[in-house]
Amino acid sequence: MQSMSFPFRLSMQVAIVSTLLVAVVGTALAYVLARRRFPGRELLDTFVTLPLVFPPVVTGYYLVGLVGRRGVLGRALHAAFGIEVSVMFTWYAAVLAAFTISLPLMVKTARAAIESVDTEMIDASALLGRTEAETALRVVLPLAGKGIMAGVMLAFARALGEFGATVMLAGNIPGRTNTMPLEIYNAVLYGDWRRATVMVLFFTVVSVALLLAAGRLGRVLA
């Protein structure tokens, strides 16, 4: 039986970095969607939510079109600076895949939490002389804190298990981009069912624990 320590460490690294980004970006997006009225608001919500309903391979395909060597971003960089850069087939690519796939879970959960904050609290803060930014940091986010934490946990669980977009974007390179979900696939492919079962059990335990914890924290997207 091959060592599982590299895929485990890589998966953790990818999921943690992705979740940190999701926590910041997702909370900001959720706040804007919940509290601001602007044209295109529901369109932005739809766009952020798409990866939740897309097959992850499709999301991965679009990401390749964006950041691949021949992608929109890659060609723009080449045209502007004459450089060829690509995050493809690196662990950064795995982070990007996990980020994109898990962002909607965070945004949905955090938006619901922020929308449930009593507007009288928000008015009270303004009446006491506080700006919107101060009110957001000192009243809205603390009162929505449990829901936001629930979103972070769901996003982490989803990032840890990301497969489809990851395999499109980062590939399945042993010792470089083979996260645990990919390694489960590899193990089954080579008929190493024991190895696959150990990793599957790990995911089962982690996912159940995170879902229970998130459920206790508050309203969670069904």
Next chain:
Amino acid sequence: MRGVEVELRKRLPGFELDVGWAVGDGVAVLFGHSGVGKSLTLSLIAGLTRPDAGHVRIAGETLFDAQARVDVPTHRRGLGYVSQSLALFPHMSLRQNVAYGLRRLSAEERQSRVGEVAEALHVAELLDRRPHEVSGGQRQRVAIARALAPRPRALLLDEPFSALDLPLRREMRGVVREAHERFGIPVLLVTHDPYEAFEMADTMVVYGADGVVQYGRPDDLYDDPGTPAIRRLLHSADHPIAAPTPAIRIRRSPPLQREGVRA
């Protein structure tokens, strides 16, 4: 000019408010049945809702003027506001609640200001607790202390006592009266309770069910109500179980007439 002077128009779905009145620096009571726009008036004065037209002036300062395109944002209006729910921040201690509006002061000044209002409202010994750890009456006092701490231009009270039982309401009226005398700012109190209205008012602004608003000294209004609806409202205090609070629709076909009796 001192006191509070407003001219406000606001159209909402199924409801239209069109009022104008001026009161002095005393306690002014906005009195009427539920649903006639008293709370909406406070919300327009505070800038929580934007009027369609009109102006708001407090102590000579223009906070809103549709024609002159003045619209001071809520957080710079400098008004103390206490709503029925009180809106104390549950994740903060009462001390943090009271100090919340004092960001611009030094730590030392902040502490002395918190001490001053807490002592005036008799809540100094409660400050380390959280809102859910004290009684309803104590929460009221803290909410008023929090509103007064930043030395607001005026204190706006939107039926803050209606959830309390009678003895406590009587006590809170005394508290408001005391706070008014001590801090010397105009108070606008919204109520649908005739006893409360007559007990508290230096000036009364009566929102009649017929859409007519009349303002002046309570005695003058009582003796000389402008319309039958206002007479019924003011005289409902004579009959202990009167003062119903049905949902009232305002029909406002003729242009608004105002009976202005200045205090």
